[in-house]
Amino acid sequence: xxxxxxxxxxxxxxxxxxxxxxxxxxxxxxxxxxxxxxxxxxxxxxxxxxxxxxxxxxxxxxxxxxxxxxxxxxxxxxxxxxxxxxxxxxxxxxxxxxxxxxxxxxxxxxxxxxxxxxxxxxxxxxxxxxxxxxxxxxxxxxxxxxxxxxxxxxxxxxxxxxxxxxxxxxxxxxxxxxxxxxxxxxxxxxxxxxxxxxxxxxxxxxxxxxxxxxxxxxxxxxxxxxxxxxxxxxxxxxxxxxxxxxxxxxxxxxxxxxxxxxxxxxxxxxxxxxxxxxxxxxxxxxxxxxxxxxxxxxxxxxxxxxxxxxxxxx
Amino acid sequence: xxxxxxxxxxxxxxxxxxxxxxxxxxxxxxxxxxxxxxxxxxxxxxxxxxxxxxxxxxxxxxxxxxxxxxxxxxxxxxxxxxxxxxxxxxxxxxxxxxxxxxxxxxxxxxxxxxxxxxxxxxxxxxxxxxxxxxxxxxxxxxxxxxxxxxxxxxxxxxxxxxxxxxxxxxxxxxxxxxxxxxxxxxxxxxxxxxxxxxxxxxxxxxxxxxxxxxxxxxxxxxxxxxxxxxxxxxxxxxxxxxxxxxxxxxxxxxxxxxxxxxxxxxxxxxxxxxxxxxxxxxxxxxxxxxxxxxxxxxxxxxxxxxxxxxxxxx
Numbered sequence: 001x002x003x004x005x006x007x008x009x010x011x012x013x014x015x016x017x018x019x020x021x022x023x024x025x026x027x028x029x030x031x032x033x034x035x036x037x038x039x040x041x042x043x044x045x046x047x048x049x050x051x052x053x054x055x056x057x058x059x060x061x062x063x064x065x066x067x068x069x070x071x072x073x074x075x076x077x078x079x080x081x082x083x084x085x086x087x088x089x090x091x092x093x094x095x096x097x098x099x100x101x102x103x104x105x106x107x108x109x110x111x112x113x114x115x116x117x118x119x120x121x122x123x124x125x126x127x128x129x130x131x132x133x134x135x136x137x138x139x140x141x142x143x144x145x146x147x148x149x150x151x152x153x154x155x156x157x158x159x160x161x162x163x164x165x166x167x168x169x170x171x172x173x174x175x176x177x178x179x180x181x182x183x184x185x186x187x188x189x190x191x192x193x194x195x196x197x198x199x200x201x202x203x204x205x206x207x208x209x210x211x212x213x214x215x216x217x218x219x220x221x222x223x224x225x226x227x228x229x230x231x232x233x234x235x236x237x238x239x240x241x242x243x244x245x246x247x248x249x250x251x252x253x254x255x256x257x258x259x260x261x262x263x264x265x266x267x268x269x270x271x272x273x274x275x276x277x278x279x280x281x282x283x284x285x286x287x288x289x290x291x292x293x294x295x296x297x298x299x300x301x302x303x304x305x306x307x308x309x310x311x312x313x314x
Numbered sequence: 315x316x317x318x319x320x321x322x323x324x325x326x327x328x329x330x331x332x333x334x335x336x337x338x339x340x341x342x343x344x345x346x347x348x349x350x351x352x353x354x355x356x357x358x359x360x361x362x363x364x365x366x367x368x369x370x371x372x373x374x375x376x377x378x379x380x381x382x383x384x385x386x387x388x389x390x391x392x393x394x395x396x397x398x399x400x401x402x403x404x405x406x407x408x409x410x411x412x413x414x415x416x417x418x419x420x421x422x423x424x425x426x427x428x429x430x431x432x433x434x435x436x437x438x439x440x441x442x443x444x445x446x447x448x449x450x451x452x453x454x455x456x457x458x459x460x461x462x463x464x465x466x467x468x469x470x471x472x473x474x475x476x477x478x479x480x481x482x483x484x485x486x487x488x489x490x491x492x493x494x495x496x497x498x499x500x501x502x503x504x505x506x507x508x509x510x511x512x513x514x515x516x517x518x519x520x521x522x523x524x525x526x527x528x529x530x531x532x533x534x535x536x537x538x539x540x541x542x543x544x545x546x547x548x549x550x551x552x553x554x555x556x557x558x559x560x561x562x563x564x565x566x567x568x569x570x571x572x573x574x575x576x577x578x579x580x581x582x583x584x585x586x587x588x589x590x591x592x593x594x595x596x597x598x599x600x601x602x603x604x605x606x607x608x609x610x611x612x613x614x615x616x617x618x619x620x621x622x623x624x625x626x627x628x
Contacts, residue, residue, distance in 0.1 A: 057614070061618045145538070150617050153538035188521075188526050190577030196518060196536060205582055215550035216596055221507040224467035227545040235536060262504075265580060266579060269519050269520050279519070303465070304375045306545060309620055310545070
């Protein structure tokens with residue numbers, strides 16, 4: 001099958017009238033695409049438009065494409081019409097496996113087989129969703145992060161029957177549309193970002209459960225501690241740069257024993273030479289030729305700009 | 315013992331010549347205090363001043379106090395001189411328990427017993443550090459987050475022998491000096507922020523270990539996903555607002571079963587009614603009278619301002 005050129009994508013079908021479907025609809029409109037949104041029930045339209053209009057306010061501030069307009073939105077409750085002539089499908093139907101399997105069975109028949117179908121699901125893997133689809137090669141996960149109209153991340157991963165070219169096309173298309181997609185190495189429950197967030201969340205629940213912190217304490221600690229740095233440097237580069245010239249190697253070689261300490265209830269993996277090298281090489285590659293002093297000063301500048309931006313808001 | 319009025323604090327002793335001691339020194343100078351910094355060895359002075367000068371650049375952009383100046387810094391390698399006549403001590407000596415116990419024994423004798431001593435330690439609890447101090451009532455943990463001159467969080471907790479009034483004084487003083495202190499409910503290894511960060515970090519190590527993600531994947535996922543929201547809303551309020559009017563109650567009652575799913579290797583605690591209510595009430599208190607639509611639109615505005623601030627930097 002020959003996939004479309006990215007520049008040929010003019011019209012996108014967004015399936016689902018909830019906050020995720022509405023968020024995607026607004027996002028694609030803001031980038032200048034035509035969007036056909038499928039709502040299961042015509043009566044959902046008012047709530048749906050409220051979601052779209054709310055998202056639009058933020059998208060305007062982030063910058064609209066030249067030809068972007070809410071007028072490029074069409075709403076329908078007929079699946080066939082929602083799929084007719086579209087160049088890409090983003091599915092955000094309710095998180096119900098049978099419902100999704102049924103939907104992919106229908107979409108598989110209704111859509112030309114060179115049209116990529118991407119699912120917003122956070123709870124299922126594409127290998128499960130695509131089981132009853134007659135053309136599963138072009139079905140992928142494209143998992144956004146809430147709120148989906150603002151946050152750039154889209155996690156892209158195929159199922160067992162998905163073709164590699166479909167995964168690559170979805171990645172390229174999300175990038176082209178202004179998102180920050182990430183191709184996952186494996187299908188794993190929760191993908192990457194939710195797994196990391198969920199580890200933190202479970203530790204938070206433990207702390208509240210043990211009377212070690214309140215929800216307010218948790219939130220204050222995050223907002224004033226790790227978060228302003230994490231928006232600038234991920235956890236790997238944060239540790240790499242914090243350790244000065246020695247970087248991640250110093251972090252693991254020197255503080256490795258701390259992984260045995262009961263800081264959180266999550267047991268760390270065995271720090272094998274292989275794992276150590278994967279972490280160290282990964283960080284060195286990210287740093288490239290830039291030395292740690294420049295990395296640290298760029299980090300500081302960016303954190304300052306984030307804190308100053310937030311100060312202006314409050 | 316009668317503790318000082320906050321307005322009486324003019325001169326601060328900062329113990330330690332590393333990045334944390336240097337960071338605290340720069341921070342207190344930027345707020346208009348006199349600082350006497352103790353370096354173990356006079357030869358550390360060049361490296362120390364480089365840390366202070368680097369931090370100063372960021373502090374200038376965040377806004378200096380009227381009378382702030384690097385000229386208000388005095389450096390000494392004699393502990394007695396470093397403590398003479400000061401109104402508060404921030405200790406950032408190397409993470410070595412015996413060394414710290416010895417230091418607190420000396421400081422306990424040298425300082426009038428109404429002067430609060432705060433430790434930057436991340437690895438020890440004050441109950442361990444204060445064992446050989448003759449005046450342990452005024453010794454507290456005041457744990458900053460790296461980089462300590464920029465990030466607002468200071469976690470405050472006493473040891474078994476610390477007085478409640480000392481903990482409260484330290485909290486009040488950090489707040490007065492422009493930090494965002496947090497009094498911890500219990501002495502627990504890693505305090506709050508590091509425990510949460512460490513849970514995330516251990517999950518990240520597991521993912522790299524299993525070939526599910528590279529360090530680059532981890533960092534991209536965080537920076538483009540949870541982080542821009544987390545700097546605006548902590549994880550509790552993020553979930554509370556994401557669930558609409560039902561808030562945290564909906565989150566736990568509806569998605570509680572997902573806590574059994576293998577999203578991360580960290581087992582969640584049993585979701586008892588008590589834990590549920592603690593989470594729900596905590597979030598409702600944080601939300602106060604503000605309805606979820608306003609909370610969501612404030613969140614979006616703030617995330618947009620963060621993303622736009624970062625866009626300008628790159």
